[in-house]
Amino acid sequence: MNIEVSARITRLPPYLFGRINALKAAKRRAGCDVIDLGMGNPIDPSPDFVVDKLAIAARDPHNHRYSASAGLYNLRRELARKYERRYGVQLDPDKEVVVTIGSKEGFSHLMLAMLGAGDTVVVGDPAYPIHVYAVALAGGNVISVPLGNDAAFLTRVEDVLKNLYPRPKLLVLNYPHNPSAITVEPLFYRQTVELARQYNVLVINDFAYGETCFDGYQAPSFLAVPGGKEVGVELSTMSKPYNMAGWRVGFCCGNAEMVQALATIKGYYDYGHFAPIQIASILALRNGDEFVAAQAQVYQRRRDILVAGLRKIGWQVDSPRASMFVWARVAEQHLAGQGTIDFSLRLLEEAEVAVAPGRGFGANGEGFVRIALVENELRIKQALRQMDACLNGRKHQRPQSRRAAGTPAATESTTEEHATAQDRAGLVGG
Numbered sequence: 001m002n003i004e005v006s007a008r009i010t011r012l013p014p015y016l017f018g019r020i021n022a023l024k025a026a027k028r029r030a031g032c033d034v035i036d037l038g039m040g041n042p043i044d045p046s047p048d049f050v051v052d053k054l055a056i057a058a059r060d061p062h063n064h065r066y067s068a069s070a071g072l073y074n075l076r077r078e079l080a081r082k083y084e085r086r087y088g089v090q091l092d093p094d095k096e097v098v099v100t101i102g103s104k105e106g107f108s109h110l111m112l113a114m115l116g117a118g119d120t121v122v123v124g125d126p127a128y129p130i131h132v133y134a135v136a137l138a139g140g141n142v143i144s145v146p147l148g149n150d151a152a153f154l155t156r157v158e159d160v161l162k163n164l165y166p167r168p169k170l171l172v173l174n175y176p177h178n179p180s181a182i183t184v185e186p187l188f189y190r191q192t193v194e195l196a197r198q199y200n201v202l203v204i205n206d207f208a209y210g211e212t213c214f215d216g217y218q219a220p221s222f223l224a225v226p227g228g229k230e231v232g233v234e235l236s237t238m239s240k241p242y243n244m245a246g247w248r249v250g251f252c253c254g255n256a257e258m259v260q261a262l263a264t265i266k267g268y269y270d271y272g273h274f275a276p277i278q279i280a281s282i283l284a285l286r287n288g289d290e291f292v293a294a295q296a297q298v299y300q301r302r303r304d305i306l307v308a309g310l311r312k313i314g315w316q317v318d319s320p321r322a323s324m325f326v327w328a329r330v331a332e333q334h335l336a337g338q339g340t341i342d343f344s345l346r347l348l349e350e351a352e353v354a355v356a357p358g359r360g361f362g363a364n365g366e367g368f369v370r371i372a373l374v375e376n377e378l379r380i381k382q383a384l385r386q387m388d389a390c391l392n393g394r395k396h397q398r399p400q401s402r403r404a405a406g407t408p409a410a411t412e413s414t415t416e417e418h419a420t421a422q423d424r425a426g427l428v429g430g
């Protein structure tokens, strides 16, 4: 049989995390306790009060039926309340909010809702991989614009908007940024709105790390600047701030026509989340502000340990003020002429530490690795010792059982099959 899959599959860009995922899976199978700082997969538990509510709601048979594809009204209303409370943004829960199966699904189906064959989308490079893949899956073309700092990026974007014909239809933003952890101030969004109006381009801000902020920084919402709602939407998630990644709850809100286009696609494709998940999420949004702030502190402490340790190893690293990542330029003597994919393979093989190679996020990620703050403090310190031994030849004692260095991370406790399935699904890039 000659099985021809669709061009939608075959035109996907190459998946650059494949070799690392394969090696990680092989090492785990061989019993190695890899310290996994590769995926942005939270290890800390969801809030107890939310889990309790889920359990209660799951016992009520009224909640066992199909739900609503756009999400329960009360959940949409709670998200609107949170936007008002946190950002001063007013949203109509009926027209301007839709519940998604995580922000990744929301982004992907939004591409399907907005793009036709050959439409173009401006995306920064490096990028969270789905920002590129979802455009390709929807039949669109990506115009990659080197990210750089925020002002330089906007200048480059304007250049593209001015000179490219047909004009790009969408501009994808993602601040706080994955992988680079770049953050912006409201001025950046005000300038973006001006560009959007001038060149008739719509804006999507992936705000997945909007609440994972450090040192008093508060990431601005794109929707909070005048005109934001007129030109675009914002995607947010329960995954990162509430440690609810497995629950798959996210939101798309803002411009009513874009939100409704997404809701229409979802109306055809799905029946919405299991109602107890949505009911528990309402409670999380309503009563979870302290939890979210405390979780950001957890990441901040890990960030401090990681940044200090990397500097000791000899890397020049900026300390991020948001996101779950440290984006670190690998010291030249450690890169030793290799690309970051080979470098990351070496680190995994010899130091038994998994990081995400910058090249996997785009050509402009070359030279960097992304290190996720998803192991506890003891294991991050242990990872740093193992990296130091591998890269600088310094002697450190490895714990007899490396699990003694702290409680096992969630990724370690997943079954081998699960880890392999996750890897196939590309979570190293997540």
Ligand SMILES: Cc1ncc(COP(=O)(O)O)c(C=O)c1O
Pocket: 040, 101, 102, 103, 104, 105, 128, 174, 177, 178, 206, 208, 236, 237, 238, 239, 245, 248, 249, 250, 429, 430
């Ligand atoms: C920038 C960005 N957007 C979206 C997602 C996906 O989040 P969700 O769990 O809401 O689908 C991630 C996950 O790593 C991410 O880094």
